[in-house]
Structure formats: structure tokens, C-alpha cells
Amino acid sequence: MDPKTLAFFAAGIGAGLTIMGGAAGIGRLAAAAMEGIARQPNAAGDIRGAMIVAAGLIEGVTFFALVVTAILAFK
Amino acid sequence: MTALLLALLLQAAPAAAAAAPAEGPAARAEATAPLPGQTAADHDDRREREEEGLGQVIMHHVTDQPVFGLPSKHLLYFVISALLVIAGTRSAVRSYRGGLVPHGIGAAVESLVLFVRDEIALPNIGQDDGRRFTPLLCSFFFFILVAALLGLVPLPGYQAGHWFFASTTATGNLAVTMGLALVSFAAQQYAGISKYGLIRHFRNLVPSGLPVLLLPIMIPVEIISMFTKPFALMIRLFANMLAGHMVVTTLILLISLMAQIHWLGGVVMAPVSIVLSVFILLLEVLVAFIQAYIFTLLSAIFIGMYAHPAH
Numbered sequence: 410m411d412p413k414t415l416a417f418f419a420a421g422i423g424a425g426l427t428i429m430g431g432a433a434g435i436g437r438l439a440a441a442a443m444e445g446i447a448r449q450p451n452a453a454g455d456i457r458g459a460m461i462v463a464a465g466l467i468e469g470v471t472f473f474a475l476v477v478t479a480i481l482a483f484k
Numbered sequence: 485m486t487a488l489l490l491a492l493l494l495q496a497a498p499a500a501a502a503a504a505p506a507e508g509p510a511a512r513a514e515a516t517a518p519l520p521g522q523t524a525a526d527h528d529d530r531r532e533r534e535e536e537g538l539g540q541v542i543m544h545h546v547t548d549q550p551v552f553g554l555p556s557k558h559l560l561y562f563v564i565s566a567l568l569v570i571a572g573t574r575s576a577v578r579s580y581r582g583g584l585v586p587h588g589i590g591a592a593v594e595s596l597v598l599f600v601r602d603e604i605a606l607p608n609i610g611q612d613d614g615r616r617f618t619p620l621l622c623s624f625f626f627f628i629l630v631a632a633l634l635g636l637v638p639l640p641g642y643q644a645g646h647w648f649f650a651s652t653t654a655t656g657n658l659a660v661t662m663g664l665a666l667v668s669f670a671a672q673q674y675a676g677i678s679k680y681g682l683i684r685h686f687r688n689l690v691p692s693g694l695p696v697l698l699l700p701i702m703i704p705v706e707i708i709s710m711f712t713k714p715f716a717l718m719i720r721l722f723a724n725m726l727a728g729h730m731v732v733t734t735l736i737l738l739i740s741l742m743a744q745i746h747w748l749g750g751v752v753m754a755p756v757s758i759v760l761s762v763f764i765l766l767l768e769v770l771v772a773f774i775q776a777y778i779f780t781l782l783s784a785i786f787i788g789m790y791a792h793p794a795h
Contacts (some may be wrong), residue, residue: 463779469716472723479730483543 419483427478431471438463505551527787545733546656546726562654563566573626600625600780608784613675613791620649624664625780631655632725632772636765656725666717668783673715676790690792713786717779724775728768733759 442460446453517582549557572589579590586594600622606614612681635653656681676685689706690699 456530461774462781463498464777465720465774469720470726473716473719475727476719476723483540 416481420478421472423478423481427471427474431467433465433466438467504718505509519745537614541737542730542733546729547752557652557659561634561652562660564625565634565654569626569630595621599691604781604784609788610792617671619789621780621784625776628655628721629777632775634735636768653725653729655721660721661722665714668717669714672708672786672790679791717782721775721779724771728764728771731764732761
């Protein structure tokens with residue numbers, strides 16, 4: 410197998426693993442946020458703000474891996 | 485006024501960096517994109533070879549291209565975003581008319597500025613330092629927001645003899661986000677050094693009362709984290725903006741791909757792709773707001789960390 414084929418293969422697997430990690434993290438975050446809002450509905454605004462910030466940070470980490478995968482796929 | 489200075493400063497950073505477009509990994513991959521010196525014939529040859537490089541076509545559309553005879557599409561949209569921010573805020577200030585109640589655009593800008601000051605700057609940096617850094621954080625917030633929203637408006641561009649869809653997010657270029665991250669880094673260092681002086685600012689990095697054995701670990705960790713924070717800001721903003729445009733470009737290219745197999749495939753694929761693109765573009769609007777907020781919030785948190793080391 411020449412390196413280009415292996416690079417495409419690795420890019421595909423890498424993208425899948427990246428999205429698995431990111432989605433698992435954000436899913437747990439959303440579940441905890443839902444539970445928090447259910448317990449204390451009048452803290453919903455604060456919880457929502459914190460959830461969005463944490464989701465942005467987790468997605469930032471996901472995008473690091475995505476950039477590496479994109480380099481593999483397109484170079 | 486600070487927004488004007490910041491916009492001028494930011495123009496210098498990507499202008500210097502756009503001259504060496506090998507700054508970002510995406511720019512290095514544009515091996516088949518037309519360089520500013522090439523002619524229309526070369527570009528047409530490349531368009532004929534589109535079928536054999538789907539990856540190259542996508543990168544061709546989301547990376548920096550010459551447009552209107554100017555060397556850089558991202559730089560043009562960067563300047564347009566900066567001018568929009570400056571014009572918008574000046575007209576907002578003018579709408580106060582000497583009173584305390586703004587009208588029209590001033591009200592919208594005022595609510596956003598109050599949001600930045602009361603939710604982002606003051607809780608994270610403190611009372612008086614927060615007011616000092618609010619103009620900078622407002623500049624970040626408004627510039628990223630306007631640049632992202634401008635990148636969603638479809639505007640035509642003309643280059644090398646043909647019109648094309650040239651609308652791009654200025655922050656989708658690694659050089660632009662590197663400029664923003666450098667300004668944020670400079671603000672963090674300024675926050676620490678102006679309050680504590682050069683030596684004590686670096687001594688504040690490690691908490692006092694720490695066992696001496698931990699110092700060889702803590703000092704490199706703190707120094708490296710001082711550099712990874714703006715780096716993470718840069719990559720996060722760049723990848724979010726780039727990913728949105730790449731997905732939309734891919735979806736639209738699928739129409740052409742299906743049409744090459746059979747013309748009916750293109751007809752069937754077109755509504756699907758267009759509906760999906762509309763949803764992705766709506767999501768991009770939300771992502772624009774969220775990314776502007778997160779960049780500003782993290783900058784405020786880091787500035788607060790250096791202005792008030794809570795160790």
C-alpha cells in the first residue's frame with residue numbers, strides 16, 4: 410500500500426474517532442446540564458451559559474484533531 | 485478609538501502574514517490553487533482538471549484566493565469587516581446625540597457592549613481592570629461577529645476572467661486568527677506587567693508556598709501554558725469557521741458530482757443539498773455568535789488570570 414492510500418485511510422478513521430470523543434463529551438455535558446436544570450429551574454440561565462462555554466471548549470479540542478485529519482486527507 | 489487602533493493593528497498583522505501564505509496548514513495544501521501571477525488560461529486548465537481532485541477543489545474554494553485583482557480574498561473581507569465595525573460603532577455613538585438614551589443602531593450596539601462589560605469583563609477581570617480592558621474585549625467580540633456574519637452573505641467576485649462565488653469568513657484564515665491571538669497574548673502580558681512589573685509578573689506564574697521539588701515541573705508547565713492558551717484560541721476560531729465553509733462547499737459540490745454520473749442524479753441531489761446547506765448556514769449563524777463569545781470570554785479569563793493571580 411502506498412503512503413497516500415494509508416493517509417486517506419488514516420484520515421477516515423481519525424475523523425471517526427475524533428467525532429466519537431467529541432460527541433461523547435458533549436453528550437455527557439448536555440445530560441448533566443439537563444439534570445441540573447430539572448433540579449433547579451430558576452438556575453436555568455446560568456446553567457445554559459456554562460453549558461455553551463463548556464461545549465465550545467470541548468469542540469475546540471475536537472477541532473484540533475480535525476485539523477490534523479484534514480491535513481492528512483488533503484496533503 | 486481603541487477599536488480603530490485595534491483594527492489598524494490587526495490589519496498590519498495579517499497583511500504581513502498574507503504575504504507569506506505558507507502560514508497555515510490549509511494554505512500549504514493549496515498546491516493547485518492559482519497564484520497571483522498566473523493567467524486566466526492556467527486557471528481554466530485547472531478547472532478542467534477538477535474532476536480528478538475533489539479534495540483540491542474543496543481546498544481551492546475555502547483557502548485564500550485572488551479576487552478583483554487583489555492578492556487575497558481573506559484580506560479583502562478582513563478590511564471590509566473592520567470598516568463595518570468602525571462605521572457601525574461610530575454611528576452608534578453618534579446616535580446618542582448628547583443624551584443618555586441611544587436610538588436605533590445605538591441601542592443594539594449598547595446592549596451588546598453592556599453584555600460584554602457586565603457578563604464577560606467585570607466578573608473575570610475585576611472592577612477597575614475590567615473597565616480598562618472592556619474596549620479591547622468589545623473589539624474582539626464585534627470584529628469576530630461581523631467577520632463571521634459577513635462570510636455568510638453570498639457576494640460575487642471577479643478574477644481571471646470569470647465570476648465566482650467569493651464570500652469568505654475573514655477569520656477562516658490562520659493568519660487572521662493568529663493576529664487576533666497575538667493581540668490577546670499581548671493584552672495578557674500587558675495586564676500582568678503593567679500591574680506587577682516585569683519580574684514579579686513571571687514570578688506570579690508559580691504559586692507561592694510550593695514545595696521546592698515541584699518547581700522544576702511547575703515552571704515549564706506554566707511557561708508552556710502561557711503560549712498554548714493563545715494557540716488554542718487561534719486554532720479553535722480558525723477551525724470552526726473553516727469547517728462550516730468546508731461542509732457547505734462539499735454539499736454543493738455533491739450536486740456536480742452526482743450530475744457527472746447521470747444528469748438526473750444532479751437534479752435529484754440538488755434539493756437535498758440545498759436544504760442541507762440552508763440548515764448548515766443557519767447553524768453557522770449560531771456558531772458565529774458562540775465563537776465570538778467564547779473567544780472574548782477566554783481572553784477575559786486569561787487576562788484576569790494574569791492581572792489577579794489568585795494563587
